[in-house]
Amino acid sequence: MSGSAIEKTEAPETAVLALHKQFLGEDRAKAPLRPVNEAGIRRFETLKFPHRKHEMYTFVNTHELAGTSFELAGDGPVDAAWVQDRIYPACKHSVMVFVNGAFQENLSDLSAMGEAFKVSCLSDAVADDEIKHTLLDLLENENDVFAAINSAFVHHGVLIDIPAKAIFDAPVQMLHVSTGTSSGAVTSHPRLVVRLGETAELKMIVTTTGTRENYFINAVSDFIVKDGAGVTYTQVQKDHAESWHCSKTRVQLHRDARFFGRNASSGNRLTRHHYEVRLKEEGAELLLSGASVLVNQEQVHNFIRIHHEAPHCTSIQRFKNVINDKGRSSVDGTVIVNRGAQLTNSDQLINNLMLSNDAHSDIKPNLMIFADDVKCTHGTTVGQIDENQLFYLKTRGLSQALAKSLLTTSFVNSLIQTIPFPDVVADLDTVLMKKLEA
Numbered sequence: 246m247s248g249s250a251i252e253k254t255e256a257p258e259t260a261v262l263a264l265h266k267q268f269l270g271e272d273r274a275k276a277p278l279r280p281v282n283e284a285g286i287r288r289f290e291t292l293k294f295p296h297r298k299h300e301m302y303t304f305v306n307t308h309e310l311a312g313t314s315f316e317l318a319g320d321g322p323v324d325a326a327w328v329q330d331r332i333y334p335a336c337k338h339s340v341m342v343f344v345n346g347a348f349q350e351n352l353s354d355l356s357a358m359g360e361a362f363k364v365s366c367l368s369d370a371v372a373d374d375e376i377k378h379t380l381l382d383l384l385e386n387e388n389d390v391f392a393a394i395n396s397a398f399v400h401h402g403v404l405i406d407i408p409a410k411a412i413f414d415a416p417v418q419m420l421h422v423s424t425g426t427s428s429g430a431v432t433s434h435p436r437l438v439v440r441l442g443e444t445a446e447l448k449m450i451v452t453t454t455g456t457r458e459n460y461f462i463n464a465v466s467d468f469i470v471k472d473g474a475g476v477t478y479t480q481v482q483k484d485h486a487e488s489w490h491c492s493k494t495r496v497q498l499h500r501d502a503r504f505f506g507r508n509a510s511s512g513n514r515l516t517r518h519h520y521e522v523r524l525k526e527e528g529a530e531l532l533l534s535g536a537s538v539l540v541n542q543e544q545v546h547n548f549i550r551i552h553h554e555a556p557h558c559t560s561i562q563r564f565k566n567v568i569n570d571k572g573r574s575s576v577d578g579t580v581i582v583n584r585g586a587q588l589t590n591s592d593q594l595i596n597n598l599m600l601s602n603d604a605h606s607d608i609k610p611n612l613m614i615f616a617d618d619v620k621c622t623h624g625t626t627v628g629q630i631d632e633n634q635l636f637y638l639k640t641r642g643l644s645q646a647l648a649k650s651l652l653t654t655s656f657v658n659s660l661i662q663t664i665p666f667p668d669v670v671a672d673l674d675t676v677l678m679k680k681l682e683a
Contacts (some may be wrong), residue, residue, distance in 0.1 A: 257294055257311040262286070265397055268317060273400050275368040284384050285396025292390040301388065304575035304607040305546045310489050310515055315461060317398070318345035318431035323422055323456060328352050331454060333668035336418035343421045346433035346462075347401040361411035367402025367436060376404060379438060379467050383495075389519055392493040395434045395465040402436035409442030409471070416448035416477075416666055421464070425457035425485060432461040439467070441474040441502075448477045450666055458487035465493045470502040472526075479664055480508035482516055483676050486543070493519040498529035498558075505532040507664055509673050511680070512543030512572065520549045524558040524586075534563040536660045538677040539572030539604075549578035553586040562593040565660045567653055567681065568604035575607035580621060582614045589616060593623040598630070598656050653681045 265286050268274060274282050294311040295302040321344040332340050338357035341364070342349045348364075355362060370376045380396070387393050421435055441447055453462055462484065470476055476496075484490050490513060496504050510516055522531050537545040551560050566574040580591045597606040610623040630652050661673050 258290070260314055261289065261394065264315065264317065268398055273317070275400050277368040277371045278400060278402070281371070281380050281384070281396050281399060284381060285393050285399070288384055288387050288393040289390060289397055292388075292393055294390060301548060303609070304577060305515070305517055307515070310461065313430050313461070315430050315432040318424065318433040318460065320344055320347045321349070321424060323424060325352060327456065328420070328422060331420060331452065333418055333450065333666070333672070335666070335668050336416060336450065339413075339415040340418045340420060341403075343419065343435055345422075345424055345431070346435040348403055355417070357415045358413055358417060361408055362413065362417070363406040363408070365404050365406065367399070367404050367438060370404040370406075370438070375440070375469065376438060379469065389493055391463050391491040392465050392519070395436060395463050395493070398434040399436040402438070405437070405439045407439070407441045407445045407447055410444050411442065412446045413448065416450050419449065419451045421451070421453045421462060423453070423455040423460040423462050423484070423488065425455050425460040425488065427457065428459070430459040430461065432463060435462065435464040437464070437466040438469070439476070440469040441471055441476065443471045444473040445471075446475050448666075450479050450481065450669060452481045452483070453490060454483050455485040455488055458485045460485070461489040461491075463491045466495070468494070468496045468504065470496065470498050470504060472500040472502065475503040476505065477665060478504065478506040479666060479669055480506075480518070481669060481672065482508065482510040484511070484513050484516070486513050486541075488513045490516040491519070492517070493521070496520070496522040496531070498522070498524050498526070498531065500526035501528035503530045506534075508535045509661060509664070509669075509677065510535065510537040510545040511676055512537060512539045512545045515544050515546075517546045517548065520547070522550070522560070523552045523554055524560065526555045527557045529555065529558045531560040533561070534660055534663065535576075536565050536657050536677070537574060538567045538657060538680045539574060540569045540680055542571045542573070544573045546575045547577070549576070551578075551580045551591070553580065553582045553589045553591065556585065556587045556589070558586065559590045561591075563660060564595045565597075565657050566606065567598045567600065567657050568606055569600040571601075571603045571605075573605045575609070577607075577609040579611040579613060582612075582616050582619055582621065584615045586616050587618040589619040589621065591619070591621040595625045596656075597627045598653060599627065600629070600653065650682055654678055657681070
């Protein structure tokens with residue numbers, strides 16, 4: 246079912262409110278999620294679209310996105326062979342396919358995951374107190390307007406519930422396909438909640454792509470990671486160049502829990518990744534890294550807030566961006582060490598390589614420390630290709646073009662090679678590395 250277009254109005258908020266009224270009127274909203282939809286639109290009315298001086302959007306211009314009139318995307322169709330070509334070989338029997346946010350069971354295959362991998366509709370799970378808190382109670386303090394919009398329109402959400410001690414050999418791929426349009430623009434709002442029981446382990450690859458242009462994917466994912474459990478997580482953003490992408494990933498880590506998250510982004514009109522991580526109990530550990538290669542006028546922005554709420558926790562951040570032409574990148578990362586979170590270990594390093602005079606990069610590392618026995622560091626670099634290294638390679642017989650290509654690919658490849666999924670690394674060699682060769 247496809248939505249009806251909403252004409253542009255003077256205030257972009259008015260268009261969203263009208264579309265939401267239409268969403269409710271078309272009975273897309275599922276009754277158990279109706280309170281989430283209503284709370285989400287109320288929160289949106291409070292937050293409104295951000296202006297350039299908004300602290301969360303200092304480096305991100307959302308004017309074009311906010312000013313675009315969107316239809317609500319339908320459920321497809323999409324060519325099954327096209328989808329199969331985008332499933333990683335290691336995930337052929339451990340893949341969940343979503344089309345415009347809706348889970349497509351006929352295109353998915355979870356036979357390798359076994360009975361411990363429990364999938365249910367979010368509308369059926371909202372009665373669970375912990376899930377209800379994640380969906381509804383946290384929404385009262387939601388600070389990201391696009392995450393609020395996701396809640397306002399969510400109706401296809403999925404809960405993955407992993408019991409204690411469950412371990413899976415294969416990674417599960419979450420393949421998000423946006424169909425786009427030849428005219429106008431459509432939007433979808435995928436919603437995922439993942440809950441891991443004590444000492445469970447899960448490997449997940451989230452891939453976003455599109456069959457054609459003019460779409461906005463606005464996804465929110467929540468991870469509840471119980472004592473001793475671990476998540477190995479990789480996002481691969483390779484949407485159509487003429488699209489928009491927002492994602493918010495919210496993580497709650499309990500005692501000795503781990504979340505090792507990586508993202509690799511190809512960029513588009515605007516990509517924004519928002520990470521909100523809470524290390525809630527002792528021994529929690531976070532690794533967060535990101536890599537992007539941007540050309541033309543592509544954009545990728547990362548906004549990160551890490552809350553150390555307990556002693557003896559560790560967070561490590563690593564970001565590398567290569568920016569050419571008029572590409573634009575930003576990393577806005579803050580680590581908050583709360584009172585009582587003694588013996589915190591936190592490290593952040595952001596490196597940017599600029600390949601043109603018109604490329605633009607913004608970096609804003611920040612530490613807010615309210616404990617006195619901690620080890621917290623951050624570092625940043627922004628620069629061009631090292632002339633000494635370039636000269637050295639040329640003296641060894643390499644042409645200037647080949648020497649530059651070698652230096653740029655090695656810069657970002659050092660981070661991509663840390664991704665623990667060979668299929669993803671090979672994919673990024675095609676998607677990102679080819680951009681550098683060009």
